[in-house]
Amino acid sequence: MTTPLIEARGLTVKYGSKTAVDHIDFAIPPGRVVGLLGHNGAGKTSLMKALVGLVPCSGELRVLGLAPQRERVAMLESLCYIPDVAVLPRWARVDQLITLMSGLHPRFSAERARALLKRTSIGPRDKVKTLSKGMVVQVHLALIAAVDARVMVLDEPTLGLDILSRKSFYEMLVDEWCDGERSVLISTHQVEEIQPLLSDVIMLNEGRVVLATSLVDMDQRFVGLSHDAAAADRVAAAHPLLRYRQQGQAAALFDGPPPADVAALGQRFQPSLVDLFVALTRAPEMNRTVG
Structure with a gap:
């Protein structure tokens, strides 16, 4: 039996007396593209933050066989995370960001990042502050996708982008990162747009899983x-x-x-x-x- 890349049992996230994620169970095996769906406040972002070790949680949670909070450094060597806001230093040039990533992450490929950016209209000496929001997201994805990781976690990665930028983003994601061994967990409100990309779906409502299934079974x-x-x-x-x-x-x-x-x-x-x-x-x- 294939070992899941992500596995949760009774996973709970609380902020004081408020329960954001309420005793949920799910597993994501290799080679899956999973849509995480829910209304605002359903617990999507809290779940993703728990997966990458940014918030404390209870229950059982393993990502790549590791405990996200206790073994976060080791986990992040094989996990990529794009939050709902692409935070890149506005003063930096694109080529400087590539150099920075080369020194920060042992599995980052500068050559791959440059190849991905050649698919866009973004130049290596362009500064972040001169780029549109869609271009900033493209830079962020190129940097993340150039990491030889096994799991990618995307929290509203195309928020605020126009339809052409969203299409370009998803094409790059599928063409350049999904290879049958890696898995992606993606949260978005553009449900109809991403449905053709998905293999599975997890639906949250008020912090609880109301459906976790493959699209074939659905x-x-x-x-x-x-x-x-x-x-x-x-x-x-x-x-x-x-x-x-x-x-x-x-x-x-x-x-x-x-x-x-x-x-x-x-x-x-x-x-x-x-x-x-x-x-x-x-x-x-x-x-x-x-x-």
Whole structure:
């Protein structure tokens, strides 16, 4: 059996009396691209900070077989982290940052960083303060991706970027870093954009995991049913996770196949990751508003 790169059992993060991450379990094996989804305040950033050893936690947590707080230096040799704000010194030139990283990290490849940056319009003598936010993120990714690591943790890496910059970021990530042995955990609100990249998803709601599964298993498990308004009461009686409108038509989302008599009332479809996210994190609210 493959040893997970990240494994949590009963993981809890607290700030005083407030519980940000509440006794969660999950595992990430090698070669996975995992989306971490949740509304603001759901616990995503607290979870990521626990993974990289920035906040104390309880329960069991191993990253690359190491305890993030006690063995952080050793862990960071094989882990890359991009927080939700790309913090680079504004006074520095790009080539100076590459030189700096060469002296800081034993597994950093200056040659690889330069090769990645050649895919962009960023020059080696450009200063950070002259770059757009999208360019700063590209520099940050190039520096991080040039580290020979096994795990990458990305917290809202494309926040504030335009759609072209986001597309460029994800293309570089997939083409230059994902190789079947490394794993990526990425938190983002652009769910529809990253769905094609993902192999797995972890959904958080109020600090708890409401779903942790592969997208293959997700597609097999959850079923959407579009139906006429006249059938709404009969569909509702089957207790779907969510009732909403899909392309102007009444629809319902079920955990597993709906009963045969209910399925006969409409047309099955594959719900999107966004549909499922809404169903598992806001379903009671949505069901009150959809007739």
